[in-house]
Amino acid sequence: MNHDLSSRSPLIQVRDLTKSYHVGPTTVSALRSISLQIWPGEFVAVVGPSGSGKSTLLNMLSGVDRMTAGDVLVDGRAVQRMPEAELARWRGENLGIVFQFFQMLPTMTLLNNVMLPMELANRYTRAERRTRAAQLLTRVGLEDQIHKLPGRVSGGQQQRAAIARALANDPPIILGDEPTGNLDSGSAQIVFDLFAELVAAGKTVVMVTQDEELAARMPRQIELSEGRVAHDQGAPAYA
Amino acid sequence: MHDVFTTTLRNKVWFDLWGARQRTVQAILTIAIGAFAVGMILGSLQGVIKDTERSWSASSAPAIRLRVVEGAPADLVEHLETRPDLSAVEGQMEYAIKWRPAPDTPWQAATLVARDDYTNQKLSILSLESGAWPTRREMAVERGYPIAIGDQVELNIDDHVVTAPIIGTVYNRVTLPASLGGTPVFYTTRAHFADLTGRDRYQFLYASVPDYTPERAAAAAAALQADLKDLGLTATPASTERTYSIDPALSWSHDLINGMGFVMQTIGIVTMLLSLLLIYNTVNAIITQQTAQIGELKAIGASSRQILAVYLTIVATYGVCALIISLPLSILAANGLRTLLVTRLGVTPGPFRVEFGPLLIQAAICLFLPVLVALPPIFGGARITVREAINSYGLSGDGSALDEFVGRLSWLSRVFSLAISNAFRNWKRLLLTQLALAGAGVALVAVMSTQSTLSYASRGLFTELYQFPVQIDLARPERWTQLERIATYPGVEQVEIWRTLAGVVKPSDPASTVSARAVELNGIPLPSAAYEAQMVAGRWLEPGDTHAIVLAEGVAAELGVGPGDWVHVQLPAADGRSIWISEEEWQVVGVFIDPNIRNLSRMGMVPRDTLLTELHDGRVGNRVLVQASLSDAAAAPAFANELREFYDDLGIQATITQNDTVYQRSTRQSENLRVISMLLMVMAVIVAAVGGIALSGVLSISVLERRREIGVLRAIGATPRTIRTLFMSEGLIFGWLSWVITLLCSYPVAVALAEQVAATIGISIVFQYAWAAIAFWLVLASVIGVLASIGPAQRAIKASVQESLAYE
Numbered sequence A: 001m002n003h004d005l006s007s008r009s010p011l012i013q014v015r016d017l018t019k020s021y022h023v024g025p026t027t028v029s030a031l032r033s034i035s036l037q038i039w040p041g042e043f044v045a046v047v048g049p050s051g052s053g054k055s056t057l058l059n060m061l062s063g064v065d066r067m068t069a070g071d072v073l074v075d076g077r078a079v080q081r082m083p084e085a086e087l088a089r090w091r092g093e094n095l096g097i098v099f100q101f102f103q104m105l106p107t108m109t110l111l112n113n114v115m116l117p118m119e120l121a122n123r124y125t126r127a128e129r130r131t132r133a134a135q136l137l138t139r140v141g142l143e144d145q146i147h148k149l150p151g152r153v154s155g156g157q158q159q160r161a162a163i164a165r166a167l168a169n170d171p172p173i174i175l176g177d178e179p180t181g182n183l184d185s186g187s188a189q190i191v192f193d194l195f196a197e198l199v200a201a202g203k204t205v206v207m208v209t210q211d212e213e214l215a216a217r218m219p220r221q222i223e224l225s226e227g228r229v230a231h232d233q234g235a236p237a238y239a
Numbered sequence B: 001m002h003d004v005f006t007t008t009l010r011n012k013v014w015f016d017l018w019g020a021r022q023r024t025v026q027a028i029l030t031i032a033i034g035a036f037a038v039g040m041i042l043g044s045l046q047g048v049i050k051d052t053e054r055s056w057s058a059s060s061a062p063a064i065r066l067r068v069v070e071g072a073p074a075d076l077v078e079h080l081e082t083r084p085d086l087s088a089v090e091g092q093m094e095y096a097i098k099w100r101p102a103p104d105t106p107w108q109a110a111t112l113v114a115r116d117d118y119t120n121q122k123l124s125i126l127s128l129e130s131g132a133w134p135t136r137r138e139m140a141v142e143r144g145y146p147i148a149i150g151d152q153v154e155l156n157i158d159d160h161v162v163t164a165p166i167i168g169t170v171y172n173r174v175t176l177p178a179s180l181g182g183t184p185v186f187y188t189t190r191a192h193f194a195d196l197t198g199r200d201r202y203q204f205l206y207a208s209v210p211d212y213t214p215e216r217a218a219a220a221a222a223a224l225q226a227d228l229k230d231l232g233l234t235a236t237p238a239s240t241e242r243t244y245s246i247d248p249a250l251s252w253s254h255d256l257i258n259g260m261g262f263v264m265q266t267i268g269i270v271t272m273l274l275s276l277l278l279i280y281n282t283v284n285a286i287i288t289q290q291t292a293q294i295g296e297l298k299a300i301g302a303s304s305r306q307i308l309a310v311y312l313t314i315v316a317t318y319g320v321c322a323l324i325i326s327l328p329l330s331i332l333a334a335n336g337l338r339t340l341l342v343t344r345l346g347v348t349p350g351p352f353r354v355e356f357g358p359l360l361i362q363a364a365i366c367l368f369l370p371v372l373v374a375l376p377p378i379f380g381g382a383r384i385t386v387r388e389a390i391n392s393y394g395l396s397g398d399g400s401a402l403d404e405f406v407g408r409l410s411w412l413s414r415v416f417s418l419a420i421s422n423a424f425r426n427w428k429r430l431l432l433t434q435l436a437l438a439g440a441g442v443a444l445v446a447v448m449s450t451q452s453t454l455s456y457a458s459r460g461l462f463t464e465l466y467q468f469p470v471q472i473d474l475a476r477p478e479r480w481t482q483l484e485r486i487a488t489y490p491g492v493e494q495v496e497i498w499r500t501l502a503g504v505v506k507p508s509d510p511a512s513t514v515s516a517r518a519v520e521l522n523g524i525p526l527p528s529a530a531y532e533a534q535m536v537a538g539r540w541l542e543p544g545d546t547h548a549i550v551l552a553e554g555v556a557a558e559l560g561v562g563p564g565d566w567v568h569v570q571l572p573a574a575d576g577r578s579i580w581i582s583e584e585e586w587q588v589v590g591v592f593i594d595p596n597i598r599n600l601s602r603m604g605m606v607p608r609d610t611l612l613t614e615l616h617d618g619r620v621g622n623r624v625l626v627q628a629s630l631s632d633a634a635a636a637p638a639f640a641n642e643l644r645e646f647y648d649d650l651g652i653q654a655t656i657t658q659n660d661t662v663y664q665r666s667t668r669q670s671e672n673l674r675v676i677s678m679l680l681m682v683m684a685v686i687v688a689a690v691g692g693i694a695l696s697g698v699l700s701i702s703v704l705e706r707r708r709e710i711g712v713l714r715a716i717g718a719t720p721r722t723i724r725t726l727f728m729s730e731g732l733i734f735g736w737l738s739w740v741i742t743l744l745c746s747y748p749v750a751v752a753l754a755e756q757v758a759a760t761i762g763i764s765i766v767f768q769y770a771w772a773a774i775a776f777w778l779v780l781a782s783v784i785g786v787l788a789s790i791g792p793a794q795r796a797i798k799a800s801v802q803e804s805l806a807y808e
């Protein structure tokens, strides 16, 4: 996949996406028939009050959870149609996911954490994986910490390592669910700048954030409210 | 408690129990299996002891048992009853006969017994199991043999054949039951006995003493013996221990029951410790997993006391459920096992019942132990600060130096190194789990080794020791030249003649306080081709030895002698007039292994020529060992019959026994030990089950604990197969590690257990390590390692990634 901004077809296409949770006898509608499109190279903020469906939307995009109705097409492929194993492989190669709580595997060094997705996707040779992981960690400013375990570095450093891990297989799309939500403002700044760099390098980044200031610095904001798109500002002109 | 227990907290308890059903079930099962095993083992042991004691006490076992060589006249019994040092006296007439179920079947050994009055027995009481007591012509038979009421059997009494209608079956609780290789006993009246045998004398005298003490019984027995001697009667010891007096509370099976008790108590304690460890592990895992929640509860103002109350309630609930499940099962199983064992011992099992002592222990295991072992982790959890708890919100756990090391092994695949790291992640838990698993493995191997040692002692060892398959015992010593004519019989390859008799042996050392023992002395030619001794100490007999004696391990231990020591050996005269024909000092040169149960056989080996000289015998023998080419071991008894008939035609009378052949002796021995073997197998199954559940519990809880991690792995591209492989590897690492520890530790434990069990039963053993058990444990540990991790992993995979990530 090699997209540039002039490409006229959206990279992510969401159509009438609905997601309901059944909790006992009651049904919670997390997403109510959402439709939106995201083009290659976009830097999108997903905002909205708590419980509005931001995480749910991101989980639908990554195929981490199954939708109730509607379609999600990523680069033309229907996420929901892929069987589990294929979905896992596809996710490993095409998506980088960054979580709010870092979620680094605690028993593995940062280097190994970053190498893991490459191994899972069976990409690159052994030697390449190592150099590549070291390069990615250097890129996020952790060249001195690569042999440390996640528990031995700060939260901000863990989150940077998590970004390095998300980039392991050089995926075109990066999804972040409040990646700065658990960081102090200094670390949050560094992480945000990393995301911005990725966009500059041609990646498509979708980031959920509660931080209005950060959101304001991103070209496009999709605001959710009660499972619907309330506002969608800054979509590219060719949309 | 009300203020501590708000509705919300009560809801939390409910959620933890029901919301995490799988974990709840796992925890309950862990507690239940341990409690069940302990309850069943102790319950059945107590039941066995009570049943056998009840049966034994119903028999009014005598404290004094004498065999009167010449037979005691009937009026003597009445006369003896007036003695103040005896409280009751009973006489029994016995005569060795042969029987057969139908005219053209071979004769088999049997005993004819008569009592004065069956309806008024005082000691060693025979009870009527079914039918009626013997009458003038009709007889009763000991239960357990293939002889039924209404049958007409043929009895051969000194070659005089009579037909006896059977009208009753009798239960003699004092002798070996049919199932343990006794010979059939036919009961008749005194008058009929006299008609058939021409004797109206008691061969056995049983007596009890008022307020039994060993000293009183021994004194009474000695006085009785002296009085009999004055009457010209010779008394020999007739107890199973070959003593004149014996504790009437000790049944013939008490050694076996002691052996069983030892095994059961040991395994009971081991399973209890195992389940303790497991419960601790389980609770600990649950608390660790809930650290974040505990922090949150505290953050919203829950006190440590309230948190304690929540988790103790949860743990207590596990215990109550475990008790509800395990109690009825263990009561059922205890009754089943008791019935099995008691029946095996030839005793009629008592009715279905509940033993309260074991039940209380079981209740304690379920109700108190979990709470007790849960306290430390719960206190630890309750003390955790909010900050600590909240900080562990991401993927829980910390890496260690090992992880860093594993991380540097670049040749390892990341997935595999993750498995290793995970397995070793929680050192304390790993240690406890391995302790439990390896404990189960070691117990399993020890139990199975003991089992195969016992079965070797009753099978392989016999054939190794006795090189010749057939052994014919003669009614009286016969000339070698006559006996050797058997060599011409087709199939006979080699013949060896022994001279055997029961001597009385005691240490020569005047300082020794050990009482004399009756020992079956075997005078063997040197060298002997028929017997290949296995020595424990010293040496075997060598050509040129004269007053040298080799004693069986058990006898040597009883006498407290070893190689180099001297013993005083008394040999009884054959005519019965003078008592001893020889009283000499012999030197013990060695100690050998005799696989027979000590109470049934006390053996010593001496040079035949010296023995014959001491006995003033010529070249005679009364035991003929025959080497023969037989198609298989089972053919030996029939061949022995043919040899007996050959001798019969020569006018040589062979005693009919069930012990002519190595095959029969080893069969009988294994019958004797089967109850223990059976028990050991049951124990092995229990231990394996506890170990299995332990492993599966640990693994599935560890999978449950790491659902979030599974979610992360999948989010970064791990396929379900990768995840399965990961957890399977982890399960296998756990299982294999426990196997390695088992392999390293089991040998000494197994030796100790086998020796202890053998010592309690009273047999000598050659230890057999159960390699099969080691292999079995490897298979079991692998299978459980895979199954127990794959199930929960599969469920975790099925749950969507999002759920895994949200899972708490």
Ligand SMILES: Nc1ncnc2c1ncn2[C@@H]1O[C@H](COP(=O)(O)OP(=O)(O)OP(=O)(O)O)[C@@H](O)[C@H]1O
Binding pocket: A021, A022, A023, A028, A029, A030, A048, A049, A050, A051, A052, A053, A054, A055, A056, A057, B803, B806
């Ligand atoms: N596993 C679940 N089961 C039931 N309901 C759920 C589940 N996950 C989310 N919901 C519900 O779906 C709705 C949307 O949740 P979602 O997590 O997407 O919100 P969000 O916008 O990410 O909120 P936040 O900013 O707090 O993270 C909420 O009402 C939530 O209660």
Ligand SMILES: [Mg+2]
Binding pocket: A054, A055, A056
């Ligand atoms: Mg969210």
